[in-house]
Amino acid sequence: MILSIAWKNIWRNKLRSFIVISATAVGVAAGTYSASLMFGVATQKINAAISNEVSHIQIHHPAFKENYEIKYTLPEAEKMITDIEKLPGVKSVSSRTIITGMILSAASSAGIKVNGINPEIEKKTTTLFTKIADTNGAYFGEGLRNPVVISQKLADKLNVRLKSKIVLRFQSADGSLVEGAFKVCGIYRTSNGMFDEVNIFVRQSDLIVLLGVLPIHEIAILLQNNENVNEFVTSLRKKYPSSDVMDWEELFPELGMLTAMLTAMNYMLLGIILAALAFGIVNTMLMIVLERTRELGMLMAVGMNKSRLFKMIMLESILLSLCGGMAGIIISSFLIVLLCILNSGQDSL
Amino acid sequence: MEIIQLKDLYKIYDEGAVAVNAVNGISLTISEGEFTAIVGPSGSGKTTLLNLIGGLDRPTSGEVFINGTEITKLKSKELIDFRLNNIGFVFQSYNLIPVLTAHENVEFIMQLQNKPLAERHKRTIDLLESVGLGDKKDIRPRHLSGGQQQRVAVARALASKPRFILADEPTANLDSRATTNLLDIMERLNHEEKITFLFSTHDQRVVNKAHRVITIEDGKVLSDIYQEVLVHGKH
Numbered sequence: 001m002i003l004s005i006a007w008k009n010i011w012r013n014k015l016r017s018f019i020v021i022s023a024t025a026v027g028v029a030a031g032t033y034s035a036s037l038m039f040g041v042a043t044q045k046i047n048a049a050i051s052n053e054v055s056h057i058q059i060h061h062p063a064f065k066e067n068y069e070i071k072y073t074l075p076e077a078e079k080m081i082t083d084i085e086k087l088p089g090v091k092s093v094s095s096r097t098i099i100t101g102m103i104l105s106a107a108s109s110a111g112i113k114v115n116g117i118n119p120e121i122e123k124k125t126t127t128l129f130t131k132i133a134d135t136n137g138a139y140f141g142e143g144l145r146n147p148v149v150i151s152q153k154l155a156d157k158l159n160v161r162l163k164s165k166i167v168l169r170f171q172s173a174d175g176s177l178v179e180g181a182f183k184v185c186g187i188y189r190t191s192n193g194m195f196d197e198v199n200i201f202v203r204q205s206d207l208i209v210l211l212g213v214l215p216i217h218e219i220a221i222l223l224q225n226n227e228n229v230n231e232f233v234t235s236l237r238k239k240y241p242s243s244d245v246m247d248w249e250e251l252f253p254e255l256g257m258l259t260a261m262l263t264a265m266n267y268m269l270l271g272i273i274l275a276a277l278a279f280g281i282v283n284t285m286l287m288i289v290l291e292r293t294r295e296l297g298m299l300m301a302v303g304m305n306k307s308r309l310f311k312m313i314m315l316e317s318i319l320l321s322l323c324g325g326m327a328g329i330i331i332s333s334f335l336i337v338l339l340c341i342l343n344s345g346q347d348s349l
Numbered sequence: 350m351e352i353i354q355l356k357d358l359y360k361i362y363d364e365g366a367v368a369v370n371a372v373n374g375i376s377l378t379i380s381e382g383e384f385t386a387i388v389g390p391s392g393s394g395k396t397t398l399l400n401l402i403g404g405l406d407r408p409t410s411g412e413v414f415i416n417g418t419e420i421t422k423l424k425s426k427e428l429i430d431f432r433l434n435n436i437g438f439v440f441q442s443y444n445l446i447p448v449l450t451a452h453e454n455v456e457f458i459m460q461l462q463n464k465p466l467a468e469r470h471k472r473t474i475d476l477l478e479s480v481g482l483g484d485k486k487d488i489r490p491r492h493l494s495g496g497q498q499q500r501v502a503v504a505r506a507l508a509s510k511p512r513f514i515l516a517d518e519p520t521a522n523l524d525s526r527a528t529t530n531l532l533d534i535m536e537r538l539n540h541e542e543k544i545t546f547l548f549s550t551h552d553q554r555v556v557n558k559a560h561r562v563i564t565i566e567d568g569k570v571l572s573d574i575y576q577e578v579l580v581h582g583k584h
């Protein structure tokens with residue numbers, strides 16, 4: 001009965017209730033929409049980093065990440081890859097040869113990280129090949145000898161174009177200086193400028209010619225989904241205790257910070273919105289109570305105790321807030337779906 | 350049997366330099382089944398006295414016994430429960446809950462008493478029929494006339510099966526026909542169901558129906574007359 005009275009009381013002054021509900025709805029819609037947007041941005045960044053750069057898990061020699069020295073290889077890489085590929089939940093595994101060195105063009109030079117890959121396997125592990133525009137060549141197409149994929153940023157810096165000749169220079173495992181001539185076969189562009197600036201990609205088969213052997217420094221693992229990463233990391237650490245098994249959060253701590261920062265901002269934003277709404281609702285309820293002093297007094301006179309009276313007023317506030325909150329969630333859901341539709345339309349363009 | 354007993358009751362409002370003795374040493378008893386009117390000019394202390402009897406206000410000094418319970422010593426929460434189960438109220442301006450129908454207004458009191466649904470429903474129908482509003486049970490107060498609203502208020506006051514009903518100027522806002530109708534209902538309830546009624550009133554029509562008339566002025570009892578005794582010469 002108290003719930004029924006509270007509900008009916010809300011509709012005594014329809015205009016006022018409509019204003020409170022609308023204000024709550026707009027606040028909740030704005031809050032949830034912006035929170036979803038931030039969450040979407042963070043998720044997109046994480047997914048982009050996982051699919052373009054780091055994959056879910058990487059395995060290295062424990063000392064490799066300190067200086068990226070060529071000597072710190074994974075000695076049983078082939079066996080490890082074969083074993084990991086058999087694990088359920090693994091989508092793709094690729095091995096990488098990573099060497100720091102110099103890239104030289106006729107116009108300029110730069111320090112870079114050479115990623116020696118098997119393009120066909122790498123295509124299954126990273127989506128970098130999708131970051132090459134149609135007019136910017138191909139991801140290791142046929143016909144070019146010693147092809148290299150570089151970023152647009154690096155191409156601008158070196159003043160090179162497609163099919164331009166560049167020279168890669170680096171130290172081999174025995175300390176001798178090695179260099180080779182390569183031709184730009186594709187120019188990529190990701191949203192991460194720092195990644196673009198230092199990473200170039202060559203075929204592992206071309207590196208064997210220069211180095212004589214093929215050192216494997218990195219095994220990148222892409223899983224079927226993001227949820228099982230921790231379980232995989234734990235089991236891989238047990239299985240390969242002498243190797244360094246890292247998940248994407250350890251490999252890319254900036255992403256973890258970004259997620260934490262966006263989450264904190266979300267809470268702050270929602271807190272501010274909810275506090276403003278709470279003040280509005282309390283103000284309205286105060287007006288309602290002051291308006292109905294006589295009636296509330298009568299209810300106490302006929303035997304309604306204070307706790308029931310308080311419950312009735314609180315229920316009125318809660319029902320008002322629920323109406324506004326639900327309307328807000330419906331509005332924000334509609335806006336988010338609309339945004340998704342518009343966004344997918346743009347993507348398809 | 351004495352249902353209300355007032356002993357040396359005072360209510361003093363301290364308004365700055367001036368202290369107002371709204372109730373100034375009243376002692377009286379009301380027995381079960383009485384149909385009593387408290388009369389007096391405006392500001393004489395009628396409503397204050399009724400509020401003290403109903404436990405809506407606390408006396409400055411003195412004692413109020415209802416059915417042998419000294420309500421002046423009850424805590425606030427106990428007093429609310431006591432009122433719910435022992436006293437029915439009828440107010441001058443009806444004071445029905447506007448968002449509830451006549452049926453719901455009456456039933457509401459029994460819900461506060463946690464009575465079972467079937468009992469609530471039956472009693473509500475019976476009460477509304479007894480005040481002649483069986484056909485108006487699903488109508489909200491604003492669609493009822495003043496007289497009809499006051500009859501719903503009487504039904505509501507009776508809902509908790511109280512021993513007596515306090516009515517503060519119940520006919521003040523009613524026309525002559527509605528007043529007669531209401532008084533007839535109250536008189537019947539008093540006669541048939543032995544419900545004790547205590548009114549504060551200015552209305553001569555109420556006074557004429559009352560068995561006992563207590564006149565107060567300046568917070569004191571000026572006269573206390575049993576009309577039937579007076580009429581029949583049995584004083």
